[in-house]
Amino acid sequence: MTNSQKQLLIVAAFLAALQFVVKPVLNWQDELTTELALTQGQVERSEQLLKHAEQVTAAHEAILRQREEVLNALPEVMETTLLQIQMQGTLETLFGKHKVGIVEFNWVTGLQAKSETLATLNAKISLIGTIDNLAQAQLALMQEFPFVRHESIELREAPRQRGNYHELSLLIQVAVRQPETSS
The missing domain is CATH 3.30.70.60 (Ribosomal protein S6/Translation elongation factor EF1B)
Known part of the structure; x- marks a missing residue:
């Protein structure tokens, strides 16, 4: 085997390592980063809800009262x-x-x-x-x-x-x- 053939084999092995080892690892890291960002967003939204739980509960109760008022304003059909x-x-x-x-x-x-x-x-x-x-x-x-x-x-x-x-x-x-x- 000549020197240039050895160099070509080394370059081919390096490229194969990049293709089959390094690239999947980088893709896996990207997926983890995306998943972590989504989870962080969910945690922040949950923290905001917990921080404003009283306001959210009060707004929900107000909506339920308004719904009842609207329903009571409608004619009721018995027949x-x-x-x-x-x-x-x-x-x-x-x-x-x-x-x-x-x-x-x-x-x-x-x-x-x-x-x-x-x-x-x-x-x-x-x-x-x-x-x-x-x-x-x-x-x-x-x-x-x-x-x-x-x-x-x-x-x-x-x-x-x-x-x-x-x-x-x-x-x-x-x-x-x-x-x-x-x-």
Whole structure:
């Protein structure tokens, strides 16, 4: 074996050592460093939570109280048809106060559960009246019934009507509180 062949073998052995020994060790060290940084971040977040445990607990309790207040503000559904009749009557009275006529009022869906405590009812309502009266009725609906969400609103000129009459079509979703079930 010549001198240059020996040197080539030494260089090849050195490169193989780098490839199969040094490189895996460096990768392992990088993984450990990354894992250590993640663990350190978790420890710091945990320390912050522990340091502010009273504030976190107080905020959690406040959120639970607010949740109860919101749920108590929703109408409770004991019987769906009765609730629909009551809600429809209340809305008809509200619209009547603003001199707005009801062309159509249909409950599109029955009770749809969203969670253990919440459910929704969907209704399609078509109203007729002047722009001012429709706007006032819409504003009153939003103010007096914050649990009613508007899915869609469409305003168009009322067909076969004289004067400044328009038709307002609403698709609304009424949030209701489901009755508590005792286990």
